[in-house]
Amino acid sequence: MAFKFDWKQNEEKIKQLKEVMEKNKNTKGALMPVLHEAQKIFGYLPIEVQTLISEELKVPLSEIYGVVTFYSQFTLVPKGQYQIGVCLGTACYVKGSQAILDRIKENLNVQVGSTTPDGKFSLEATRCIGACGLAPVITINEDVYGRLKAEEVDGILEKYKG
Structure with missing residues (x-):
């Protein structure tokens, strides 16, 4: 799914970003705080925002892109309203998290690292989230679902589709 940055629709957000950059531009190490604020403002860091x-x-675009793609807290695509994380850590994987991930992909017709076209769901494969006793585990935003079976996935997703 390709997302197109709309300059007109984002005028107010661009103004906010410019204020943040103005406040930080003479500060040593300003890039990280500016990127964090930009992501808060836009929800993601498209190439247009990185270019601004x-x-x-006065930081090369290649350096900014390198930082954005290196740190996992930054994203190049908008996240969905509901962010689904499927733990693929050892305990979860051994107890069937791959089947759960496959069921979510099929149900929502979305790939790992992507967002549904309606902007409702994002899907990520995560490493251990520290809930090994509940394996296999998924998170949907702040909600945690443990001891799951693949056949339970459709019912859980229905709660969020409404």
């Missing part, structure tokens, strides 16, 4: 930051902070 590059021009304002």
Whole structure:
């Protein structure tokens, strides 16, 4: 799913970002705080936003892109309203998390690292989330579902589709 950045629709957010950059541009190490604020403002860091930051902070776009793709807290695509994380840590994997992941992909017609076209769901495969006693585990935003079986997935997702 390709997302197109709409300059007109984002005018107010761009103004907010410019204020953040103005406040930080003469600060040593400004890139990380500016990227964090930009992601809060836009929900993700499209190339258009990275380019604005590059021009304002006088940091090469390649450096910004490298930072954004290196740190997992940054994203290049918008996240869905509901962010689903499927734990693929050892305990969860051994107890069937791959089948759960496959069921979610099939139910929502979405791939790992992607967002559904309606913007409702994002899917991520995660490593251990520290709930091994509940394996296999998924999270949907702040909700945790443990000791799951693949056949339970459809019912759980229905609660969020409504």
